[in-house]
Amino acid sequence: MAEPELVDVVVVGLGVGGEEVAGRLAEAGLSVVGIERDLVGGECPYWGCIPSKMMIRAANALAEARRVDGLAGSAQVRPDWAPVARRIREEATDTWDDRAAVDRFVGRGGRFVRGSGRLDGPGRVRVGEQVFQARHGIVLGTGTRPSIPPLDGLADTPYWTNRQAIEVEELPASLLVLGGGAIGLELAQVFARFGVTVTVLEASDRVLAVEEPEASEVAAAALRADGVEIQTGVRAERVDHDGGRFTVRAAGGAEFTGDRLLVVTGRRAHLDELGLDTVGVAADQRYLPVDDRLRAAAGIWAVGDLTGEGAFTHVAMYQAAIVVADLLDHVRHAEAGPDASGTASAVGGAVGAVGAASGGAGPAGVSGGAGPAGVSGGVPRADYRALPRVTFTDPEVGAVGLTERQARDRGLNVQVGISPLESSTRGWIHRGDGLIKLVADADRGVLVGATSVGPAGGEVLSGLAVAVHAAVPISQLRHMIYAYPTFHRAIEEALRALR
Ligand SMILES: Cc1cc2nc3c(=O)[nH]c(=O)nc-3n(C[C@H](O)[C@H](O)[C@H](O)COP(=O)(O)OP(=O)(O)OC[C@H]3O[C@@H](n4cnc5c(N)ncnc54)[C@H](O)[C@@H]3O)c2cc1C
Numbered sequence: 001m002a003e004p005e006l007v008d009v010v011v012v013g014l015g016v017g018g019e020e021v022a023g024r025l026a027e028a029g030l031s032v033v034g035i036e037r038d039l040v041g042g043e044c045p046y047w048g049c050i051p052s053k054m055m056i057r058a059a060n061a062l063a064e065a066r067r068v069d070g071l072a073g074s075a076q077v078r079p080d081w082a083p084v085a086r087r088i089r090e091e092a093t094d095t096w097d098d099r100a101a102v103d104r105f106v107g108r109g110g111r112f113v114r115g116s117g118r119l120d121g122p123g124r125v126r127v128g129e130q131v132f133q134a135r136h137g138i139v140l141g142t143g144t145r146p147s148i149p150p151l152d153g154l155a156d157t158p159y160w161t162n163r164q165a166i167e168v169e170e171l172p173a174s175l176l177v178l179g180g181g182a183i184g185l186e187l188a189q190v191f192a193r194f195g196v197t198v199t200v201l202e203a204s205d206r207v208l209a210v211e212e213p214e215a216s217e218v219a220a221a222a223l224r225a226d227g228v229e230i231q232t233g234v235r236a237e238r239v240d241h242d243g244g245r246f247t248v249r250a251a252g253g254a255e256f257t258g259d260r261l262l263v264v265t266g267r268r269a270h271l272d273e274l275g276l277d278t279v280g281v282a283a284d285q286r287y288l289p290v291d292d293r294l295r296a297a298a299g300i301w302a303v304g305d306l307t308g309e310g311a312f313t314h315v316a317m318y319q320a321a322i323v324v325a326d327l328l329d330h331v332r333h334a335e336a337g338p339d340a341s342g343t344a345s346a347v348g349g350a351v352g353a354v355g356a357a358s359g360g361a362g363p364a365g366v367s368g369g370a371g372p373a374g375v376s377g378g379v380p381r382a383d384y385r386a387l388p389r390v391t392f393t394d395p396e397v398g399a400v401g402l403t404e405r406q407a408r409d410r411g412l413n414v415q416v417g418i419s420p421l422e423s424s425t426r427g428w429i430h431r432g433d434g435l436i437k438l439v440a441d442a443d444r445g446v447l448v449g450a451t452s453v454g455p456a457g458g459e460v461l462s463g464l465a466v467a468v469h470a471a472v473p474i475s476q477l478r479h480m481i482y483a484y485p486t487f488h489r490a491i492e493e494a495l496r497a498l499r
């Protein structure tokens, strides 16, 4: 058996979260080994956020051109997927080559190892024949993979996940989308706008079921206006592929057919692959539980989708800042030894500089001002009360904090205010659908959640996110000036409607 090699930190999985942690720790002067089995950068740049938003940008350009009729004359639009596929290859993914990302990590001082990492006892990580002993800590950032429902026949068919959908160069004539969540809706609308006949099959009684029902309604209506067929309450039972077409058979005898089948029914962490049993952590869990400093066990931190705190790039980045600060704090104490006033080592000195910078500037520094869950003892604590999320359909669905249902389930004294976008001057001029929905805790006089659906719903969300995050008193929100005629002016009306 190979002798373990001693390093400061080992990071397993260099997706959004892992790459950020590994890079920043390496820049701080620690010896960091970063292990990635696929592409450095993870799902977001290669098969997620970035290429999907490039598709959306293109599809929205088509939709906007189609709006010329009736507003500004007439326009003929001939969709062509080729420039979209080309842009994804040339600008976003280097045709799924991560050389630039590997060089970036190595340039920051990290040591890169390609392969699958696995815990191998306390402080140890094995990757193939190599074994590393981490002096200060191990960070797991292994993300999620698509969760595929156990439907009869499905595993034997050439169904798509998000990866094949993002890589597509020739669009099919028709597409079945199993799952009407964030990925399903964003991609369904894109493909429909490029001329694909799209059917969304959703098990729950509404699409985008984690968000407010009013938001689901607007999103469903918008997709239907683009020609997407939306079927809710579908209990798929069996999938067949006859060499050409897919058939999904559902309870009650309904059948749906399409040239391609995209399965986007959520994501799953694969804890069983990480060797967690070798450090006494249960692997039979959906996600890896962590505390508010992202610690999963002694000497082990986790970051990103793996933690189950919200599968978003901005959550992975937010958590990464906390992991870096906590790990550097841990190193600082270890290097200082029992007499903390002793002379700092070279590593400790570098750590001190970076720790100070990150504490003041990162998102965690801002959250520190927000309340009890902020900075404690110099290390910021994770606080998800104002978690923002945006589904980039057109109109966009932005949301922050609690939905009305979640607030009621928590026993809060809930008030709700809704303002349809078309009743605002800008919404009426724009002919845009959408709404603002506010959820207030009447006892504290603050917003605990908000939804902003509209042409720029994700951008309008920013003010609402500040209000929830900083617990701005509703009385203050009511007495501020909202620029006229903006989409965000609808917030003022929704505040007035709170009851
Ligand atoms: C289609 C789509 C669109 C999305 N759009 C958005 C969006 O608009 N906004 C947003 O905020 N989020 C979006 N997301 C979510 C976002 O991509 C994820 O939240 C983000 O990638 C999570 O980062 P992560 O570092 O936790 O995991 P990942 O990005 O999944 O990275 C984990 C990495 O670990 C590697 N790995 C796993 N196991 C091992 C192992 N044992 N050894 C070595 N390496 C390993 C994997 O190969 C992978 O590279 C989207 C996701 C999808 C699929």
Ligand SMILES: NC(=O)c1ccc[n+]([C@@H]2O[C@H](COP(=O)([O-])OP(=O)(O)OC[C@H]3O[C@@H](n4cnc5c(N)ncnc54)[C@H](O)[C@@H]3O)[C@@H](O)[C@H]2O)c1
Residues within 6 Å of the ligand: 149, 178, 179, 180, 181, 182, 183, 184, 186, 201, 202, 203, 204, 207, 208, 209, 234, 235, 236, 264, 265, 266, 267, 310, 311, 312, 389, 390, 391, 392
């Ligand atoms: N704009 C963004 O920020 C963005 C975009 C895409 C994805 N993401 C992230 O990626 C995560 C995963 O996205 P997703 O869309 O796969 O998951 P999701 O959890 O958002 O939606 C999955 C949907 O599939 C449905 N479903 C589950 N099993 C089904 C079945 N057997 N038949 C029919 N429907 C079924 C669920 O009811 C749910 O509505 C999201 O939760 C989000 O955090 C974010």
